[in-house]
Amino acid sequence: MQPVIDIQDLSFRYREATTDALKHVSLTVNPGEWVAIIGRNGSGKSTLAGNIIGLLEPERGSVTSGHVTVSGLPLDDEHVWDIRARVGIVFQNPDNQFVGATVADDIAFGMENRAVPRAEMQQRVQAALSAVGMTDFAEREPARLSGGQKQRVAIAGIVAQAPDIIILDEATSMLDPAGRRAVIDLVTQLQQERHMTVLSITHDLDEAARADRIIMLAHGAVADVGTPAEIFTRGTELAANGLDVPFPEQLKVALRARGVSVPDDYRTEKGLVDYLWTLRSTM
Amino acid sequence: MILGRYIPGDSPIHRLDPRTKLLGCFYYIGIVFLANNWITYALMFALTLGLLPLAHVRLGFFLRGVRAIIYLILFTVLLQLFFTTGGHVWWQWGWLTVTSKGVVNAVYILCRLVLIIFASTLLTLTTQPLGLADAVESILKPLKPLHVPVTELALMLSIALRFVPTLMDQTTKTMNAQRARGVDFGSGGPIKQLKAIVPLFIPLFVSAFSMADDLATAMEARGFRGGDGRTRYRALAYHRGDAVAVVLLVVLTVVLIVLRTH
Numbered sequence: 001m002q003p004v005i006d007i008q009d010l011s012f013r014y015r016e017a018t019t020d021a022l023k024h025v026s027l028t029v030n031p032g033e034w035v036a037i038i039g040r041n042g043s044g045k046s047t048l049a050g051n052i053i054g055l056l057e058p059e060r061g062s063v064t065s066g067h068v069t070v071s072g073l074p075l076d077d078e079h080v081w082d083i084r085a086r087v088g089i090v091f092q093n094p095d096n097q098f099v100g101a102t103v104a105d106d107i108a109f110g111m112e113n114r115a116v117p118r119a120e121m122q123q124r125v126q127a128a129l130s131a132v133g134m135t136d137f138a139e140r141e142p143a144r145l146s147g148g149q150k151q152r153v154a155i156a157g158i159v160a161q162a163p164d165i166i167i168l169d170e171a172t173s174m175l176d177p178a179g180r181r182a183v184i185d186l187v188t189q190l191q192q193e194r195h196m197t198v199l200s201i202t203h204d205l206d207e208a209a210r211a212d213r214i215i216m217l218a219h220g221a222v223a224d225v226g227t228p229a230e231i232f233t234r235g236t237e238l239a240a241n242g243l244d245v246p247f248p249e250q251l252k253v254a255l256r257a258r259g260v261s262v263p264d265d266y267r268t269e270k271g272l273v274d275y276l277w278t279l280r281s282t283m
Numbered sequence: 284m285i286l287g288r289y290i291p292g293d294s295p296i297h298r299l300d301p302r303t304k305l306l307g308c309f310y311y312i313g314i315v316f317l318a319n320n321w322i323t324y325a326l327m328f329a330l331t332l333g334l335l336p337l338a339h340v341r342l343g344f345f346l347r348g349v350r351a352i353i354y355l356i357l358f359t360v361l362l363q364l365f366f367t368t369g370g371h372v373w374w375q376w377g378w379l380t381v382t383s384k385g386v387v388n389a390v391y392i393l394c395r396l397v398l399i400i401f402a403s404t405l406l407t408l409t410t411q412p413l414g415l416a417d418a419v420e421s422i423l424k425p426l427k428p429l430h431v432p433v434t435e436l437a438l439m440l441s442i443a444l445r446f447v448p449t450l451m452d453q454t455t456k457t458m459n460a461q462r463a464r465g466v467d468f469g470s471g472g473p474i475k476q477l478k479a480i481v482p483l484f485i486p487l488f489v490s491a492f493s494m495a496d497d498l499a500t501a502m503e504a505r506g507f508r509g510g511d512g513r514t515r516y517r518a519l520a521y522h523r524g525d526a527v528a529v530v531l532l533v534v535l536t537v538v539l540i541v542l543r544t545h
Binding site for chain 2: 050085089091098099109111114115117118122125141161
């Protein structure tokens with residue numbers, strides 16, 4: 001299968017930095033896959049996202065090498081706008097990425113840029129609004145929306161563009177737990193209905209646990225790749241990379257300290273509950 | 284304070300095209316200066332006040348709103364009253380004189396100012412800022428061949444409007460954060476007050492820069508390549524009400540020209 005994002009040996013350095021923000025990063029993402037990129041602050045996660053859609057161009061950094069191919073298009077001056085048309089990105093701060101004066105205007109912004117005819121725009125704005133459950137908010141101004149609602153609008157703007165790939169660049173980091181879950185559920189639903197590829201850059205474990213594959217970055221290089229189950233069992237390594245250990249893993253460590261034997265492989269909460277009650281069962 | 288505020292509604296005035304309202308308001312302010320006798324001023328007042336019920340605005344609310352600039356009006360009127368020379372001298376004290384011409388001029392100035400303020404307040408009360416931004420873009424469009432970046436200007440205007448509440452929030456937050464650290468806003472002499480503003484302004488500027496940076500990145504990521512070759516989601520359209528408004532203004536102009544004294 002042709003990977004939808006193919007990064008080969010990518011290095012990048014910001015203009016006034018002394019070390020590379022990305023060092024020989026190679027990774028591929030398959031169509032329809034949900035990949036989470038995790039790592040502590042400054043590990044190069046957002047730089048990677050910026051490189052995928054050409055926001056951080058070689059001219060802006062002093063050292064850039066490697067190849068990025070998105071949807072079969074090489075990332076270069078000629079193709080960068082085509083690539084951006086196929087990739088929708090939701091950034092961290094819901095306030096600072098809201099361009100339009102109202103919800104409907106913001107959703108239409110990307111289509112306006114691509115000269116979509118007005119009649120079609122109206123149709124697609126309506127469809128996108130109902131896809132994210134914000135139909136009643138079309139004429140609202142951003143100041144009157146909550147953070148979670150603004151992120152839904154940002155996602156609706158992407159849905160209206162119908163891209164192949166969604167990048168969530170810490171899109172849920174400024175939301176409360178309920179808003180976070182709602183946004184992740186929404187993206188999950190969109191991914192399944194529209195067969196989109198999702199690349200989520202996150203510190204949030206629920207979001208990472210949702211992924212098919214996790215890529216861990218440390219100091220600008222790929223430190224580890226694996227399924228959530230594989231990655232989450234590496235408790236100390238996670239902690240060393242500035243990440244939380246999921247609750248079942250924390251519980252296992254505490255149980256082991258008290259002499260209860262627990263399995264080494266990763267269990268979800270439900271999996272651990274199942275294990276514990278069979279352990280207690282004397283039948 | 285209702286000057287410059289928008290009150291949502293669905294009156295015939297609200298429904299007018301923003302271009303009609305903006306140009307109509309300018310035109311109206313222009314023809315206010317045609318009026319030069321009691322009949323013409325009475326006519327203008329009757330018409331302006333007649334627009335209020337049509338816009339579903341109560342007179343009391345309107346008057347209370349424009350009360351804020353009463354001192355400005357009084358100041359101008361008094362200047363006219365005391366410093367106009369000519370006609371009968373009714374009262375004199377040093378270089379202050381009240382003459383018949385002065386009184387007439389002062390009253391005219393008062394009428395003009397009030398009419399202009401009423402008309403422009405009515406415009407902002409019944410037109411969304413966004414509609415005004417669209418109107419400005421549409422009106423400036425003929426300047427495009429002269430290399431005036433009309434689309435970019437309109438985009439800047441609409442982004443500026445969109446960020447007003449966001450920046451207000453930011454200002455309140457920063458003020459409270461600085462208060463919590465012991466900054467005392469709004470007390471002491473002018474120098475002290477100016478100094479207290481520094482810890483408010485600098486963080487505000489810095490955060491405006493970072494907002495602009497984030498916004499530019501988000502716009503670029505969404506395919507923004509400049510003002511050219513874009514389509515528009517919002518579109519303005521003239522309706523029958525706009526034609527009625529234009530006819531009314533023309534009739535008013537003719538009547539004013541007929542009734543004014545030479």
